[in-house]
Amino acid sequence: MTGPVSVAPWEQAAALPPVESGLDRLWRGFANARVVVAALVLMVLGGLYSTLSAVPGPGWLLGGCAAYLVATLAVRAMARPIGRRFDVFWPATIGMDLVAYSALHYLQPVGIGFSPLFALPVLMASVLGSATLAFGTTAAVALLLLADAWLHVLSYPYDLPQRFLQAGLTGMGYFAVAALARQLAVRLVREEQRVHASQEAARLQAQVNELVIATLADGILVVDQGDQVRAANPTACALLGRLGMLPGFSLAGEPNWRPLLELTRRSFESHADQLAEVPLGGAGEAPRRVLVRTRLAAARGGLGLCVVFLEDLREMEARVRTEKLAAMGRMSAAVAHEIRNPLAAITQANALLDEELSDAGQRQLTALVRHNAQRLARIVEDVLNVSRVQQQGLPQSLPVALASAVADTCGDWSRQTDNMQRLRIAVPHAAPVQVLFDTEHLRRVLVNLLDNAARHAAAGPDSIQVAAAGPGAEALLRVWSDGPPLEPTVRSHLFEPFFSSESRSSGLGLYICRELCERHGAQIGYRRAPAPLQPAREGNEFFVQFRFTPARLARGSAADRIQA
Template identity: 55%
Template sequence: MAKAAPDSGNSWFGPVEKSGAWESDAGSESFGRLWRAFMAARVTLATVLLALQASIYALGQPVGKAMIALCVAYFIAALAIRVWAHPKPPGSTFDAQWLSTVGLDVLAFSALNFLQSGAINYTALFALPVLLASVLGPILLALGTAASVALLLLADAWWASLQLPGDAAARFLQAGLSGSGFFIIALLANQLALRLSREQKRAERSQSAALIQTQVNELVIDTLVDGVLVIDTGGTVRAANPASLRLLAIEDAARAAPFVLAAKTAWQPLAALAQRTFEKRSPQQSDVSLEHPSRHARRLQVRTRLAASRDGSHESLCVMFLEDLREMEARVRTEKMAAMGRMSAAVAHEIRNPLAAITQANALLEEDLQDAGQRQLTGMVRQNAQRLARIVEEILNISRVQEQGPQVQTSALPLDDMLRRICSDWTQQTASGKRLQLLAGADRVAVLFEGEHLRRLIINLLDNALRYASTVDGAIQVITETTAAGQPRLSVWSDGQPLEKTVQSHLFEPFFSSESRSSGLGLYICRELCERHGALIGYQRVVRNSVEGNEFFVLFRPAVVEPALSPTGFDTMWSDIRKTP
């Protein structure tokens, strides 16, 4: 069990601190200011003492040389300490710095009391060293200074009583009262200094915590996907996070904030919504459209909240949250697609067995039919059953790819050799040998990919290109090359018509297709396979041989081809890939 900290006792204003009030780093700056103020007061007091002696001399009163010399010496010492001494909190013992300040003051003022020849009383001057020791030093230094002053006053009263015995009782009473007063001043001043020091430390800790909290809040707001605007009653945006600048189409970062929300015509709906929030004093929500003349309109969902003080002493602010409706719709669409994908996989499993029975029964029926019309009907059944089987297989392929997770077993595959064999098989199956042109430019370049997945990726891209390409020779081109960064690149180009902007934005989403007879899963499977193997797939419109067409490209992770991979070994691997269902 941890030992509890010892209780140091309580003072009138809080816990008593044994050390000085300014020993921590938090009070060093305040200690320096108080030190300079006390040193300036000492120099001022020394100047006043010199002026007093000069006034006495000007009035024709006798002034002792010792008194003048003492005032001059005290002025020089006070000025030297103010100029050259460095403030340092006192320790538990008297050091040279405090001896040259508190000790010098006590001795100098005691000498003034001893050398005085008129009715002037210098006892009040002892308040300066007592306050200096009490405010800037520990309690021991404060009480020690007060005790020394009291003893000196009593000694001075005793010496005066030896010179004039008649007033001894009054002198001792005056010295005792003055000493008691200095003790009270020392105690109160020290306790107040400790209290002020604790309050300053607490304020600095609170300020530091508030600063950290402010930084955390700013970091969270800056990283929010939603835009956040803080608007005052005059329609001026006080603060704006990067997401809001993007949604407002502000490209110049220097214009971030502040700016007037009604400065642009496109922002007028936001300004009107903020004004309505101030007028109704309640949250508002609306869907607005920002019509920029140089770009497409941006649809936003806007929510406002009013930040107002309870007593109305501070200005109210409107906090506006902006969210892109397209991103919201995309998230909803993704969630729907995920749910549909899970449902489709379950349905595909249930369809597979009845579909196989239909296909088998149709084949048996076709063997016994001789009529051409009836055989044509069974042929239609066979073709549509095969089409349904392909759709079911594609849906199940998605489930298999997703179940494999992000880490799959990869191997170094020679890209050009694999591509030649895959294209050869594909052209034989689709009877499109003349329409396909292969330009292999990545000889002895290997990629990190699983063999069956690479075959499925290339065939999906070729099937997609065949669907939209023309019938001329070279309408489909497959090119391999190595980029300047050393990445193997595969591109499948076709001379099809350009895709619409809406189609391009959803190319790799599941169940999305521009044709009614397509499942819309081919490109989605390609993207999933690329992500599993650290590759990148994309689309662009490219001109080749003066013909503009659609190009799907894949950037692979490079690998080193093993020299031990013989043609026989490669043929064995290719045979295994082709046998994979």
């Protein structure tokens, strides 16, 4: 049965970031210590051999010390361990130290004990190597010391107990030092990994905070007591008129920022949060009303920061208006539902009265009542249609034959509204196209677009033109009329609810069309374009871009691959 695999502390630190770690510093310290030890040994032996005339200095031993010094310098300058468990760097480096210190211990004739030098390779193997290398080096040192004691006993038998006891205690001490250094090195690596994990978590949290702040709808500024902006999100830069400008500018740099500057200074002076509505804007811009809230972030023993929240009151008012419109829409739907029953009673009573009247003037009055009742009924129906569209969930989009649906709807509409001369249809039946839409919803969209075109088109023939399944691979419905160009202010509000350029329209038809198209994944828009059947004529065109059915998409992809 195999035990747990021994992993070097250097290998455990491989996951740390590419910066100088504690083990890097330890390696550099051990490398410097080896150079210092080699230089001191060479100086000590050279001095002793030169001063003690009775002891001849062996040149080979001094040469070996010099070679060891050169080797330690080379390792310090060029080598860097990579920390693999079976890397030959560690045994070679530590083995070189053991060989050098053993030669000094056994072969020098001066009688100096060099056994303390063995602590350096033991510590180096324990701190930077694996457990196997650490205890293997310690065992080798202990065996060397025991061998030295045995050789000494061969020459001096009376020293047997003392020499072996000293060698054994020294070896045991080295094993204790190796175990302790090993535990300290492992703890160092563990603490560095924990610090690195904390730094990564803090860095990730900082990135998340920056992302959240950058996407906030409110502006955020971080200002120090020197009036310098330390941080600012894009919304704040836009409110200051400095869109795209990097932080680091001063609030005192623009006269229009003076109210904001005074508010931040007041926060620092009073050590309290501030709330005020101030005019704000960049140079050359009209100031806008901004709601400013300040929050102090005090630092221990240093200057604090002021976090400023900016909220554009125009956007706040726009949101309030949107909520009011939504509430009015719900109320309008309720009122329209209550109006429908009395309106039906008025229409029925007027019809019965019209049957009893014979005077032309009185019948003209009943016709006027009937006309306005029908107009009110259409408005009520439009309001209820908006309510139904908003309350419905996502409808089921089914394949619809676009050409046949457009032809049937246009035919029914032209007969019911007596617009057969004004309407002209261009529907290619040779290449039928299926789109994803609800049949009834498609009919409602087309009828609303035709009603809108009829109100603005001329009375002549071909003033309204409808084309389906346009050129190429598009699934397009085009409703064109020869009316005059729309004003820019009208074009920007075309698809908004209750907006109309006519007093007799509810302004809900195009809004309902947009809602239905978006629910089926289609797009509706307006453009000034030539007539589908008469390119020389310019007019107003509303178009709907549909989604294809999956089968059509598959055929289109296959055709694209064949053409490619």
